Amino acid sequence: MNIRRKSFLALGGVAASMTVLAACGGGSDTSDGASGGSSDAGGDAGSGGSSGQLVIWADEEKAPALEPSAKAWGEQNGIDVVVEVVPGDELQANFITANQAGNGPDVTMGAHDWIGNLVQNGAISPVQLPADVADTIAPIGLEAVTYDGQTYGVPYAVETLALYANHALTDTPEPSSLEELISAAEAGDAENVLSLPVGESGDPYHMQPLYTSAGGYLFGRDAEGNLDPSDLGVGQEGSLTAADKIAELGEQGVLKNSITGDNSISLFTEGKSAYLISGPWALADVRDSGIEFTISPIPGFEGMEPAAPFAGVNSFYVASNGANAGFAQQFMTDVAGSPDVAKAMYEANPLPPVNLQLREEIAASDEHVTIFAEAAESADPMPAIPAMAAIWGPLGIAQANIVGGADPHPTMEAAGEEIATAIG
Numbered sequence: 001m002n003i004r005r006k007s008f009l010a011l012g013g014v015a016a017s018m019t020v021l022a023a024c025g026g027g028s029d030t031s032d033g034a035s036g037g038s039s040d041a042g043g044d045a046g047s048g049g050s051s052g053q054l055v056i057w058a059d060e061e062k063a064p065a066l067e068p069s070a071k072a073w074g075e076q077n078g079i080d081v082v083v084e085v086v087p088g089d090e091l092q093a094n095f096i097t098a099n100q101a102g103n104g105p106d107v108t109m110g111a112h113d114w115i116g117n118l119v120q121n122g123a124i125s126p127v128q129l130p131a132d133v134a135d136t137i138a139p140i141g142l143e144a145v146t147y148d149g150q151t152y153g154v155p156y157a158v159e160t161l162a163l164y165a166n167h168a169l170t171d172t173p174e175p176s177s178l179e180e181l182i183s184a185a186e187a188g189d190a191e192n193v194l195s196l197p198v199g200e201s202g203d204p205y206h207m208q209p210l211y212t213s214a215g216g217y218l219f220g221r222d223a224e225g226n227l228d229p230s231d232l233g234v235g236q237e238g239s240l241t242a243a244d245k246i247a248e249l250g251e252q253g254v255l256k257n258s259i260t261g262d263n264s265i266s267l268f269t270e271g272k273s274a275y276l277i278s279g280p281w282a283l284a285d286v287r288d289s290g291i292e293f294t295i296s297p298i299p300g301f302e303g304m305e306p307a308a309p310f311a312g313v314n315s316f317y318v319a320s321n322g323a324n325a326g327f328a329q330q331f332m333t334d335v336a337g338s339p340d341v342a343k344a345m346y347e348a349n350p351l352p353p354v355n356l357q358l359r360e361e362i363a364a365s366d367e368h369v370t371i372f373a374e375a376a377e378s379a380d381p382m383p384a385i386p387a388m389a390a391i392w393g394p395l396g397i398a399q400a401n402i403v404g405g406a407d408p409h410p411t412m413e414a415a416g417e418e419i420a421t422a423i424g
Contacts, residue, residue: 053080054327055105057095059088062109062314065348066341073335079327092117099123099321106322107331112144112313113382115152120386124317125325126150127332136337138373141354144313144381148226153315154336157351159279160376161209161309164286165294166190169274173294177302178210182254185274192259193252195273198403199260202396206264206277207246209307211399212380213300216242218391219383229387229423234395235416243398243408245301250403257404280351280372295371297378311379313354352376390422 054074058066067083074081084105086094092114098104100123118124129151133142141155163181165173172184185193196210197203204211215238220231233239249255259267268276269289276282277298286293300307316336318328335341342355346362352373353359363370382388398415402408 052078053082054107054324054331055322056081056083057086057091057105057108058083059091059109060085061088061349062345065345066109069338069341069344070331070335073331077327077330077334079324081331095319096121096123099319102321104319104321106319106324106328108317108319109314110317111382112153112155112315113384113388114317115145115147116383116385116388118317119147119152122320124152125320125329126152127154127318127329129154130333130337133337136356138354138356138359138377140311140376140379140381141313141315144311144384145315147384149224153317154332155313155315155354156336156342156345157314157349157353158373158376159281159312159314159351160372160379161206161277161279161298162295162372162375163298164268164276164278164282165296166268166271166274166276167292167294168271174296175299177299178213178249179302181275181299182252188274190272190274192256192267192273193254193275195259195264195268195276195278196255197259197261197264198255198257198400200257200400201393202398202400202403203261204392204395204399205310207396207399208380209277209298209300209309210246210249211239211242212308213305214238214242214245215305219385219387227383227385229385232416232420232423234391234419235413239412239416240409243402243412246399246402247405247408250405255403257400280369283350283368295368297375306378309375309379310382311376312382314351387423390419394418394422 056066056070063083063085070081070083091108092110095104095108095110096118100121115124130136137155138158140158142151144158145151145153145155163175165175167173169188169190170184171188172180175181175184182193197206217233217238219227219229219233222228246255264276265278265282265285267273268278268282269285269291271291276286298307298309316332318325318332322328337355339355339357342353342358343361345351346353346358350366350369352369353362359370359373383391394415398411401411
């Protein structure tokens with residue numbers, strides 16, 4: 001699952017070129033790129049829907065979970081529903097190009113932080129949610145799919161980070177601060193205090209809780225409350241304080257370049273790290289390891305701001321040029337927001353749902369997923385604006401270099417200058 005998270009972040013780099021890609025038009029390359037993963041439902045991805053067919057694009061994880069309930073809905077409404085598989089790392093780019101060419105799907109699924117780029121390229125239409133949606137969907141889900149005052153998706157699951165603690169290596173499974181975490185791990189004689197992916201290129205997603213606790217931010221907000229790309233926080237005072245704290249953790253050996261996305265979870269499950277910062281995708285490996293563990297919210301630095309990780313919300317979107325816009329909108333209302341569909345998605349890939357009824361059902365049987373769901377309500381939705389694409393590379397490299405011993409302030413300031421230039 002860690003690979004999936006890295007791919008998710010890599011899309012930030014893809015997004016930077018998405019406007020150019022969409023402007024090129026043409027659908028032949030998109031058909032070729034998507035058809036290799038077509039499901040048994042029939043149809044070639046990229047071919048678009050017909051008057052009696054609703055085509056949905058989803059990645060290899062989500063398609064099998066969605067297909068039964070989607071096809072059942074189609075039978076009830078007299079329309080053939082086809083769920084087609086498109087590789088996750090190609091889905092956003094192929095969707096934008098195919099939609100512009102008129103041969104894309106009617107509905108697609110993806111992360112909420114695609115929304116800014118999809119709207120900028122005219123690829124999706126706003127959706128109408130039921131009037132009582134606030135009673136059925138968690139606030140983080142609704143916030144994530146709202147862009148410039150419009151609702152552009154139906155959310156169904158959320159991912160965020162939390163703290164895993166190995167009871168064999170710490171007697172403080174729920175530390176109240178990072179300082180307490182460090183002391184407890186050192187007292188337990190752990191080989192590694194904390195498994196947090198850094199590597200040589202950095203990982204701003206996993207570093208975000210520490211960055212925000214020390215006062216760092218990415219973008220400010222305008223008078224209407226929208227994220228403002230002109231108010232860039234990287235290189236500003238809060239980020240410099242964060243850089244100092246990251247440098248201290250590097251000097252102490254709490255953060256290490258040798259801990260990466262490839263080994264952070266295994267170091268924890270093998271008993272080589274007292275704590276792990278990761279998401280619900282690590283649950284299966286941690287449970288299978290047989291260690292006794294606790295999951296709790298990530299603590300911040302003592303006397304500083306609370307740690308605020310990112311929240312990533314998985315959502316359904318209506319294609320702006322789909323052949324069946326009416327059916328697509330009805331599908332969003334009838335199926336995408338129902339507990340039954342959310343439950344099918346959860347059973348195939350147990351990510352915390354945003355459907356409140358389903359959350360209550362799960363709470364009795366899986367406390368860990370419930371903890372992640374609750375943690376998501378205190379998280380910040382991943383910025384969905386296109387300018388976010390410029391953040392990942394420079395900020396990640398700066399953070400990795402600071403962990404490795406680079407001078408914190410000039411390193412962070414240089415990253416801010418590079419990002420500002422890219423945003424323009």
